[in-house]
Amino acid sequence: MKPFRMALPRTVEEAAGAGGESFAASKMLAGGTDLLAELKERTQTPDLVINLKRVAALRGIAESPRGLEIGALVTLAEAAEDARIAERWPALRDTILETATPQIRNAGTVGGNLAQRPRCWYYRDESYRCLKKGGTVCYAQEGANEYHAIFGNKICAAVHPSNLAPVLIAHGALVEIAGSGGKTRTIPVEEFFVAPEKNVAAENVLAPQEVIARVILPLNSANRHAAYVEARERLSYDWALCGATASLRLEAGRVREARIVLNAVAPVPVRRKDLEAMLIGAEITDELLERVAKAAAAGATPLRDNGYKQALAGALTKRAILAARAGKGAG
Amino acid sequence: MAANTSEIKIRVGFGDSFRDLTVRIAEGDVPPYEPGTRFDVIGAAAPRLDAEAKVTGSARFTYDQNLPGLLHGKILRCPHPNANVKSVDLTAARAMPGVKAAISFPEVFRTEAVRFAWEGIAAVAAESEAQAEAALRAIAVEYEVLPFCVTREDAMKDGAPQVGRRNQQNVRRIYPEIPFTRDGTIDEKKEAARQVEMREAEAKVDRILKESDTVVQGTFYTQVQTHSPLETHGVVCTWENESLVCYCSTQATFAVRHELTHHQGPVRATNARVLCEYVGGGFGAKFGAGREGVAGALLAKAAGRPVKVMLDRREEHTTTGNRPDSHQVLAMAVAKTGEIRALRARSWGTAGTSPAGAGAHNDVMYELGEIDKIEYGVRTNANDARPLRAPGFPQGVFALEAMMDIAAASIGMDPIEFRKKNDAHPVRRAEYDIACERIGWAAKRGAPAVPRGGADGGRGVGPLRRGVGCASSLWFASGGGGAKVLVRVHKNGTVEVRNGAQDIGTGTRTILGMVVAEELGIRLADVATFIGDTNDPAGPGSGGSTTAPTLTPAARVAAHRAKRQLLDAVARAEGWDAGNLDLRGGKVVGRDGAALAREIDFRAACGLIAEDQIEVLGERPVLDKDHPNYGGLADTNAGVQCAEVEVDVETGLVRVLKVVAVADAGKLINPKLAESQVRGGVIQGVSYALYERRIMDRIEGRMVNADFEFYKILGAVDCPEIEVVLLDVFMGHNNTHVMGLGEPPVVATAAAVANAVAHAIGVRIHSLPITPRKVLAALAGEEVRG
Numbered sequence A: 001m002k003p004f005r006m007a008l009p010r011t012v013e014e015a016a017g018a019g020g021e022s023f024a025a026s027k028m029l030a031g032g033t034d035l036l037a038e039l040k041e042r043t044q045t046p047d048l049v050i051n052l053k054r055v056a057a058l059r060g061i062a063e064s065p066r067g068l069e070i071g072a073l074v075t076l077a078e079a080a081e082d083a084r085i086a087e088r089w090p091a092l093r094d095t096i097l098e099t100a101t102p103q104i105r106n107a108g109t110v111g112g113n114l115a116q117r118p119r120c121w122y123y124r125d126e127s128y129r130c131l132k133k134g135g136t137v138c139y140a141q142e143g144a145n146e147y148h149a150i151f152g153n154k155i156c157a158a159v160h161p162s163n164l165a166p167v168l169i170a171h172g173a174l175v176e177i178a179g180s181g182g183k184t185r186t187i188p189v190e191e192f193f194v195a196p197e198k199n200v201a202a203e204n205v206l207a208p209q210e211v212i213a214r215v216i217l218p219l220n221s222a223n224r225h226a227a228y229v230e231a232r233e234r235l236s237y238d239w240a241l242c243g244a245t246a247s248l249r250l251e252a253g254r255v256r257e258a259r260i261v262l263n264a265v266a267p268v269p270v271r272r273k274d275l276e277a278m279l280i281g282a283e284i285t286d287e288l289l290e291r292v293a294k295a296a297a298a299g300a301t302p303l304r305d306n307g308y309k310q311a312l313a314g315a316l317t318k319r320a321i322l323a324a325r326a327g328k329g330a331g
Numbered sequence B: 001m002a003a004n005t006s007e008i009k010i011r012v013g014f015g016d017s018f019r020d021l022t023v024r025i026a027e028g029d030v031p032p033y034e035p036g037t038r039f040d041v042i043g044a045a046a047p048r049l050d051a052e053a054k055v056t057g058s059a060r061f062t063y064d065q066n067l068p069g070l071l072h073g074k075i076l077r078c079p080h081p082n083a084n085v086k087s088v089d090l091t092a093a094r095a096m097p098g099v100k101a102a103i104s105f106p107e108v109f110r111t112e113a114v115r116f117a118w119e120g121i122a123a124v125a126a127e128s129e130a131q132a133e134a135a136l137r138a139i140a141v142e143y144e145v146l147p148f149c150v151t152r153e154d155a156m157k158d159g160a161p162q163v164g165r166r167n168q169q170n171v172r173r174i175y176p177e178i179p180f181t182r183d184g185t186i187d188e189k190k191e192a193a194r195q196v197e198m199r200e201a202e203a204k205v206d207r208i209l210k211e212s213d214t215v216v217q218g219t220f221y222t223q224v225q226t227h228s229p230l231e232t233h234g235v236v237c238t239w240e241n242e243s244l245v246c247y248c249s250t251q252a253t254f255a256v257r258h259e260l261t262h263h264q265g266p267v268r269a270t271n272a273r274v275l276c277e278y279v280g281g282g283f284g285a286k287f288g289a290g291r292e293g294v295a296g297a298l299l300a301k302a303a304g305r306p307v308k309v310m311l312d313r314r315e316e317h318t319t320t321g322n323r324p325d326s327h328q329v330l331a332m333a334v335a336k337t338g339e340i341r342a343l344r345a346r347s348w349g350t351a352g353t354s355p356a357g358a359g360a361h362n363d364v365m366y367e368l369g370e371i372d373k374i375e376y377g378v379r380t381n382a383n384d385a386r387p388l389r390a391p392g393f394p395q396g397v398f399a400l401e402a403m404m405d406i407a408a409a410s411i412g413m414d415p416i417e418f419r420k421k422n423d424a425h426p427v428r429r430a431e432y433d434i435a436c437e438r439i440g441w442a443a444k445r446g447a448p449a450v451p452r453g454g455a456d457g458g459r460g461v462g463p464l465r466r467g468v469g470c471a472s473s474l475w476f477a478s479g480g481g482g483a484k485v486l487v488r489v490h491k492n493g494t495v496e497v498r499n500g501a502q503d504i505g506t507g508t509r510t511i512l513g514m515v516v517a518e519e520l521g522i523r524l525a526d527v528a529t530f531i532g533d534t535n536d537p538a539g540p541g542s543g544g545s546t547t548a549p550t551l552t553p554a555a556r557v558a559a560h561r562a563k564r565q566l567l568d569a570v571a572r573a574e575g576w577d578a579g580n581l582d583l584r585g586g587k588v589v590g591r592d593g594a595a596l597a598r599e600i601d602f603r604a605a606c607g608l609i610a611e612d613q614i615e616v617l618g619e620r621p622v623l624d625k626d627h628p629n630y631g632g633l634a635d636t637n638a639g640v641q642c643a644e645v646e647v648d649v650e651t652g653l654v655r656v657l658k659v660v661a662v663a664d665a666g667k668l669i670n671p672k673l674a675e676s677q678v679r680g681g682v683i684q685g686v687s688y689a690l691y692e693r694r695i696m697d698r699i700e701g702r703m704v705n706a707d708f709e710f711y712k713i714l715g716a717v718d719c720p721e722i723e724v725v726l727l728d729v730f731m732g733h734n735n736t737h738v739m740g741l742g743e744p745p746v747v748a749t750a751a752a753v754a755n756a757v758a759h760a761i762g763v764r765i766h767s768l769p770i771t772p773r774k775v776l777a778a779l780a781g782e783e784v785r786g
Ligand SMILES: Cc1cc2nc3c(=O)[nH]c(=O)nc-3n(C[C@H](O)[C@H](O)[C@H](O)COP(=O)(O)OP(=O)(O)OC[C@H]3O[C@@H](n4cnc5c(N)ncnc54)[C@H](O)[C@@H]3O)c2cc1C
Pocket: A027, A028, A029, A030, A031, A032, A033, A034, A035, A036, A052, A072, A073, A076, A098, A099, A100, A101, A104, A107, A108, A109, A110, A111, A112, A113, A114, A115, A116, A117, A161, A162, A163, A164, A206, A210, A211, A212, A213, A237, A238, A239, A240, B709
């Protein structure tokens, strides 16, 4: 670990300003379940670590006219235990309970989950200076790529690891970002993530001095027929090989609105408007499900060892739709 | 030279079937326990003596030794898989804050060659870990970087980079062994004769394969597995003049001592005391001090302060050994009636930079008829193998047991019937029936594969398919010589048992106490057992499952002689005949166990000892060096496991629902500890079957999953229900009838799981671990090799 200074701001403004002129050499610290591993491995070597733990405004879950507002410092465990989430956004609770281990859920936060860095083993190993770390090659293209992306993998094939992101996107959730000088902006979670084509060094739009303040679940996304399912190699904690979220509004047996999001198959969570279009206006029949499942792998460009994820994308999309339909939903 | 021996008659057997056997036992030995003996301590499911210490965290492992003035040692490692070190400059590192000592590995170990990535190059000791780490970054190393190959396939290609130096070939035959002369060249004459034998075996098996009713073939792959003990390798060293005290996480205290005091070794301590009261897992990787241990000793000496060197997880995965991988091609000839006529086996495995130890035992257990087997070791620029729980067996048995199922299917025979037909082992024959019954073999094997919806007896629901599979095991360990156990019976009635060997979690400490308590007619709680200190009498390394069968007979001899001395003292004082006395239930009793005219309890008896204590150093009785043990019921112990699995054919996920493990290991000193060994073996076996594997990056030649994130180990949720059935066998071989049980339970598990998966989904996966990727490929009619 490279020695660093630590700042302990008390307000969001202080946090966003803490880096001052040299903010490029600073890192935000929430639960630390991800950042500490990076510091130890020296894949991040900030001079300044801005510890957010005293920023009270980033805590707590509250309802407002905008929706259910979840503070960035809310831990995964707190979110999973929240009665409003369990009651009205159960798919979010389900995906959190699939995430990591109880210990990590007790420390890891919602903001940190969205801003966490990829688990690509080349990225995580100091000895490989890959494209994402300013090097010239993506080792995953020719190297060990069994867990890597099958979509959008031409430049960097790391998959986005967040379990929360796909479900938030499927619910049309927003993320509020605070910048320096008290400026904030609120954008759809969907637009929070950026593909390697735009910026291979980062996975999201955050500037170094920016702080995720909260995530907002719009009230109209409550009580949807929604579900998250994933496949993995091991049932005790493991990363998803592929995950699928379906959020549906059903009316008289027909799909009126649909969102389908796949995760762990691309550098960003993938919203599948093509699959959504197949569902909207239709009745969910076995035949339709088969067609949707087949189409789920459309556009995939698998690498040598990850072709199996195409089959998973299909199977899980089908399962997510079935689970969503079977789940509680007010229409 | 055979020691003086005498002939006695013993009884061997199990269940309700026993027979007499005439054997010769060594002078000073006691006859083995007799079936029907009423035991007071042995056979009781006593909790391990250190259970509380381990559960509460009061047990002090090597990692926990924080001596006053402790420095932290760290090792600089080479990122190149194949290189020669041109120079190591420690000047800048030595000048870094807090640094107290620095050493260069090419100097210490006298080699410039680095043949796998993350091999050590230099080490420093500093006041803090951070200072040590910073100092490592200040070391300047110049390398000559060489081309490399890190996988078996790559190393076998034409024109592959050479892993070894000088004339070492990448691929070398390891079975039948190449005869070498003393100077390391091939003994051409002997080799020519061996070639003739090999050709003859090949021709013979060719003929049988040609003439046989049925021939089945299969190609199998297994992965490299690392030991992954929870406690990594490492030492805490401190010197008192020329005398070294070394706390070491080891499974061979005396071997470590030997290494550190060897007159040609790098440390050459005049005297060394190795201490290891607790080990956080060894699994075969911890038989020596290792380079990290040597570094700890030398840094401590140079700094004049205690030094701790404990490896981190990446170092553990990449530099402390592993189970070699395998590529096995088998063919088997079977008669319609079910007898196996012949087996052909060709296999290749990589044990890292040396070809030795890469074998897969795929020709064991069954009556296999004529055998034609050739094995090759393949050098790669990857960390060298070390024995890993039943070396060579899980991989060989995975292939062999798959062949057994394939062969049985080819002649339309039930897999277990087929095994019984070709298996002569008296214990294993009984174990098949127990395993079958407990897993519900007949009903589950016969149920239709395709789901018929709901619980109508089909083997699946929706995308889920269930299946059952079986596999067997064997092991060889009845212990050997070289061990001594000290028993002291003090005048105040306390009893002390000492042996310097370690307890790697098998319960050595507890069973030593139990054997002594049984012999002295007292309770386990009345005996204090001391282990893990080389200042105490010599004990074995915990390898080959030999610790219990080596130590328990020595403990029994020592306790027996201490008892006779104690009874002599009682007889003298009371004017009785010592020959008529025994100890039982904490009292002096008659030979037949009857109460005596005057009751003398154990403590009172001890009060009659003339000196301060009785002290007996009991040596492990052996017949001769090469054949330490006498005959018995069978040469090997057995074992049968049945697994039930559930496979999701859409996601490829395999869950092991249940494993029935029927096991035997001679006489069970403590069934609770024995059961715990079996459970541990099954857990490690399921983990090997489904999750664990080393993944090498072929671009730069390093392991990419040297962690516990992508090197996946079975977790609690993945653990099947495990039903252990133990047979108590009066095996013979030694005076406690004990055979080893550390390794055998891991032999069959992966094979049983793989056979169950094949039953569940109707296609066989020829490669471990069985990941979703491989299941999906197999269902799609493809195959993932390696
Ligand atoms: C063993 C293991 C298994 C895991 N499995 C899963 C899994 O299956 N699914 C899954 O989704 N996740 C998984 N995770 C990741 C885990 O969910 C994240 O590590 C956690 O949510 C991160 O939260 P944190 O508060 O600890 O973040 P930190 O480690 O503190 O920060 C993570 C990153 O986010 C940035 N950051 C944090 N908070 C903010 C903020 N408010 N504003 C701006 N930037 C911020 C930090 O600078 C840092 O780069 C796993 C992690 C581990 C260690």
